[in-house]
Each structure stands twice: as C-alpha cells, then as structure tokens.
Amino acid sequence: MAIGYYGIIDEVRVVLVDPEIENVTKMVDLLKSYDYEVITVRTSSEAMEMLSKGEKKIDVIIISVHSPNLDSFKLLAQDVTLDIISLFVCDEYNELLAKKALKEGACLFLQRPLNEEIVKYLWQFVLRRKIEREKAKKGSEDGDKMIVNDVDTHNMDGNNEELSKETNDVPNIEEHRNNIHEVEDNIVSNEKYKWRRKNNRKDIKKDKAIKQKDCVKWTADLHAKLMKSLEQLGEGKCYPKDIVEVMDVPGLTRMQVASHLQKCRFNNWRSPEERKSSRRISGQESLSESQQRSSNTKYGTMPHLQNNIPNQIERGLDFPFSTPNTSNTFARGESSIQEKLYPPQFQEIQTHSGSTTMSDAENVTSDEVETINANFQQHIAEPNMSYPSNIIATNKSDIEGSDSNEREDCDAYYNFNHMGYFFQNIGPPGANLPNSYDSEFDQVYSDA
DNA sequence: AATCAAATAT
DNA sequence: AATATTTGAT
Numbered sequence: 001m002a003i004g005y006y007g008i009i010d011e012v013r014v015v016l017v018d019p020e021i022e023n024v025t026k027m028v029d030l031l032k033s034y035d036y037e038v039i040t041v042r043t044s045s046e047a048m049e050m051l052s053k054g055e056k057k058i059d060v061i062i063i064s065v066h067s068p069n070l071d072s073f074k075l076l077a078q079d080v081t082l083d084i085i086s087l088f089v090c091d092e093y094n095e096l097l098a099k100k101a102l103k104e105g106a107c108l109f110l111q112r113p114l115n116e117e118i119v120k121y122l123w124q125f126v127l128r129r130k131i132e133r134e135k136a137k138k139g140s141e142d143g144d145k146m147i148v149n150d151v152d153t154h155n156m157d158g159n160n161e162e163l164s165k166e167t168n169d170v171p172n173i174e175e176h177r178n179n180i181h182e183v184e185d186n187i188v189s190n191e192k193y194k195w196r197r198k199n200n201r202k203d204i205k206k207d208k209a210i211k212q213k214d215c216v217k218w219t220a221d222l223h224a225k226l227m228k229s230l231e232q233l234g235e236g237k238c239y240p241k242d243i244v245e246v247m248d249v250p251g252l253t254r255m256q257v258a259s260h261l262q263k264c265r266f267n268n269w270r271s272p273e274e275r276k277s278s279r280r281i282s283g284q285e286s287l288s289e290s291q292q293r294s295s296n297t298k299y300g301t302m303p304h305l306q307n308n309i310p311n312q313i314e315r316g317l318d319f320p321f322s323t324p325n326t327s328n329t330f331a332r333g334e335s336s337i338q339e340k341l342y343p344p345q346f347q348e349i350q351t352h353s354g355s356t357t358m359s360d361a362e363n364v365t366s367d368e369v370e371t372i373n374a375n376f377q378q379h380i381a382e383p384n385m386s387y388p389s390n391i392i393a394t395n396k397s398d399i400e401g402s403d404s405n406e407r408e409d410c411d412a413y414y415n416f417n418h419m420g421y422f423f424q425n426i427g428p429p430g431a432n433l434p435n436s437y438d439s440e441f442d443q444v445y446s447d448a
Numbered sequence: 449a450a451t452c453a454a455a456t457a458t
Numbered sequence: 459a460a461t462a463t464t465t466g467a468t
Contacts, residue, residue: 215461241451254451259461262453268460275459 009130012123013037013057017047017075018064018089023112027064030119036060044071048078052244054253058082059126064089064112068097073104078250080105085125089114216256220271225249226260 014036018024024040031038039056041047044063048071051058061079065072068090079086088101088109098109107125110118216222229246230238240258247257263269 218460239452255462258451258453259463263460265453270459 009123009127011037012059012126013039014060014062014122015047015050015058016040016062016064017042017044017072018062019043020064020066023064027062027114030114030116031122034120034122036119036122044069044075048075048250051075051078051082051084052251052253054251054255058084060085060087060122062087062089063106066091068101073100076101076104076106081250083129085129087118214251216252216260217272218260218269220273222249223260223264223269223271226257226264 012035014031016024016027016031016038018027018040019042028038028040039050039058041050044065047061047063050056061075061084063072063075063086065088068088072088076086076088086106088098088106089112090097090109091112093109093111101109108118225247226243229243232246233242238261240254240261243257243261244252244254260269
C-alpha cells in the first residue's frame with residue numbers, strides 16, 4: 001500500500017487474537033497490506049503463552065473477541081506489563097466494557113468491522129510510545145532515581161502499590177515494567193535494530209540495541225512464589241518451562257526462571273532483604289568449584305523413593321541417591337546414571353560461618369511450629385516469611401531453648417526431622433528443588 | 449526440535 | 459553481585 005509505515009519506524013509486529021477464521025484472514029490481509037508483521041493466535045491463553053516465552057518482540061496486540069471474557073482481560077494485563085499496545089475489538093460496542101478495557105490499559109476499544117484507517121495508522125501508536133519513552137529516559141538520566149512515570153501509566157495495580165508499602169517488597173510486576181521501558185528505550189535509539197541474535201553475537205554487541213534485557217528483580221516474594229510452584233510441581237518435575245507456567249507471572253520467561261534456578265541450585269541466591277546485611281561469607285569459592293565438580297550434566301526426574309531417606313539425610317553425608325539399584329525411576333534420562341548423580345543441595349555445603357540473621361525470631365510463635373511443619377509450602381509463599389530457614393531454626397531454638405551460637409547439631413536434627421520429606425526425592429540436578437533455606441543448611445553441614 | 453543446565457557475559 | 463545470554467548437551 002502506498003502509505004505504510006516503513007521508513008518511519010522499523011518493523012511493527014502485531015499479534016492478532018481471534019478465534020474466528022474468517023475475521024482472521026481478513027485482518028491478516030489488511031494488516032499485511034500495510035506491511036505489519038502479523039502473528040495470529042486463536043485464544044487469549046495462546047497469546048499469553050506466547051508472550052511469556054518472550055521470544056518475540058511484540059508491538060501491538062489486537063484482542064479480537066466476540067464477547068470479552070476473563071482471559072481477554074488477563075491477556076490485557078499481561079500486555080500492559082510488557083508494555084505492548086493493546087486494542088480490543090468486539091462485535092458489539094459496550095460502553096461499560098470499553099471503559100473497563102481502557103481502564104485496564106487498552107489503547108482502544110473498537111467495534112467490528114475494524115476501520116481500515118485505524119489499521120493503516122496503527123504504527124503511530126508504536127512510534128508515539130517510543131517517543132514518550134525516549135523522553136522519559138532523557139528525563140531520568142540525570143537523576144539516578146530512575147523516574148518511572150513515563151508513558152501512559154495504566155494504573156492497573158493500585159493494590160500492588162499499597163502492598164509494596166507494607167512489605168518492602170516491590171511488586172515484581174512494577175519492577176518488570178520499568179525495566180522493560182528501559183530496554184525499549186534502547187531499542188528505540190537504534191531503529192535499524194534487527195533481531196539476529198542467532199547470526200552473530202558480535203553484531204549484537206556492536207548494535208548495543210539490546211544491552212540488557214528486562215531484568216527481573218527476584219524479590220523474596222517472587223522467590224517464594226517460585227518455591228511454591230516448585231513444590232506444586234513436585235520434586236521430579238521442576239523444569240523451568242513448567243515452572244513458568246505454574247507461577248503464572250506475566251512477563252516472566254523461562255530463561256529468567258532457569259537463570260534464577262541456577263543460582264538457587266548452587267545456593268547462591270540471597271533475597272534482597274538478606275543481601276542488605278551484606279555479611280561476608282568466607283568459603284565462597286564454592287560456586288565455581290561445585291560447578292566443576294558436577295560437570296556431568298544429568299537431567300531427569302526424581303526417584304520416587306519415599307522411605308528411608310530421612311535417615312540418610314540425618315547423617316548428612318551419605319546421599320540417598322548414591323545408593324544404586326533402588327527402585328528409582330527416572331522420567332527422563334538414562335537409568336544407568338546413578339553413579340553420576342550428585343546432590344545439588346549439598347554441593348554448597350562448604351563451611352560457612354553462620355551468617356543467618358535471626359531477626360525474624362520474635363515474629364514466630366512456637367505454636368506456629370506445627371503449622372509450619374504441617375504446611376510448609378504455604379509459609380514459603382507468605383511474604384513475611386520468606387525465610388523458612390530462619391523460621392524453622394527459630395522455632396527449634398525456642399523449643400530447645402538453646403543458644404543460637406551452639407545449636408548446629410541440634411538444628412540439623414530438628415530440621416531434617418521436620419523437613420526430611422522435602423528431600424526425600426533428591427536426585428539429578430535438573431529436577432531438584434533449589435535450596436530455599438540455604439544458609440541454614442550451610443550451617444547444618446558446616447561441621448561435616 | 450525443544451529445552452535443559454553450565455558457562456560466560458553484562 | 460545479580461541476572462541475562464550463549465553454548466553445548468540430551
């Protein structure tokens with residue numbers, strides 16, 4: 001068509017969400033005639049799935065539903081999070097619905113059939129947003145505070161903001177969005193940017209288009225959610241892909257989860273809170289060392305052994321999986337890998353000087369001990385209780401009445417007695433739950 | 449072909 | 459230091 005957008009901005013990617021094939025064909029033709037890149041999906045959930053993979057940079061989403069349902073709005077929320085321009089297209093015009101859509105971040109609520117002019121000039125939304133971002137970026141460059149209020153702030157989450165004041169955990173969604181803005185800024189500044197990461201890594205460096213992709217801030221909260229998901233998935237099935245699904249955090253990608261998981265597995269993650277008390281920990285070479293030690297990669301599911309593990313754990317040194325020929329079964333991976341198995345949780349068992357802060361001690365009543373034991377997972381998910389290790393240690397010390405300095409043996413006993421089930425299926429790294437209560441176990445094993 | 453986990457880069 | 463990206467498996 002005569003008036004496309006080429007030459008004005010680079011490639012505009014449009015996702016069309018529409019279950020009705022006729023509409024889709026028409027729309028695709030129309031969009032393509034104006035040089036948009038079009039991706040079609042049938043449902044909102046499909047779209048969401050695609051978005052969470054985050055593999056493609058999407059500029060616009062046209063949510064074309066016949067009667068907007070919950071999913072459409074869920075998708076909209078995700079779009080907002082990812083800062084994607086969203087259009088609602090509906091068979092009938094409903095003012096209330098329109099209002100709701102706009103309130104939740106849609107750019108337009110339109111009625112079918114779609115006015116061609118809108119399609120024709122759709123790119124202007126994209127450009128406009130880019131310009132705004134650029135402005136915002138300039139504004140925030142001198143202040144190190146990083147001003148967030150660029151672009152249209154669709155305030156879909158007033159709740160979150162309130163929440164963030166209570167707990168000092170910044171809602172991850174917000175965080176995520178901010179970062180995305182930054183990223184987009186970078187992209188904007190290089191219009192010629194092309195998605196060619198596969199071709200040449202150096203090119204990307206030169207391009208400086210994507211210096212840093214959206215950076216998820218792993219708050220204690222988000223981490224807790226991860227841990228919860230892990231439990232939900234079960235010991236054997238903790239693969240990033242599934243985790244992402246279960247967590248259902250808009251915008252969170254598999255890669256990000258994997259990356260975080262990696263950190264957790266090697267017990268190298270500290271929550272922001274914990275980080276603040278930046279205590280030095282002596283034996284920190286362990287990351288590289290443990291990684292070397294475990295250079296034989298094995299994936300696979302956990303053995304589904306439920307008995308007799310706690311005993312071994314209690315010993316703390318002999319790992320259950322080092323015993324061959326149990327009835328261990330692996331959903332993935334060979335069966336001959338027993339010798340190669342290694343225990344991620346325990347790789348990090350280098351001697352640490354106990355660095356766990358016991359600051360939350362007073363918050364936990366001994367009544368809660370049972371609750372925690374009975375329902376550990378819930379407590380993990382509890383924002384205020386992001387440190388199960390602390391909690392448990394605390395309770396134990398309540399019970400034992402021991403001083404916090406010389407309690408390591410007892411702690412070990414206590415912890416494993418009550419949480420042994422958590423470890424009963426220790427197996428290959430891929431499937432293991434990361435150790436969420438790291439420091440405590442460091443303590444536990446420190447005398448080994 | 450997908451996606452894991454290690455290794456490396458930012 | 460924390461997270462993302464790349465690389466090399468499976």
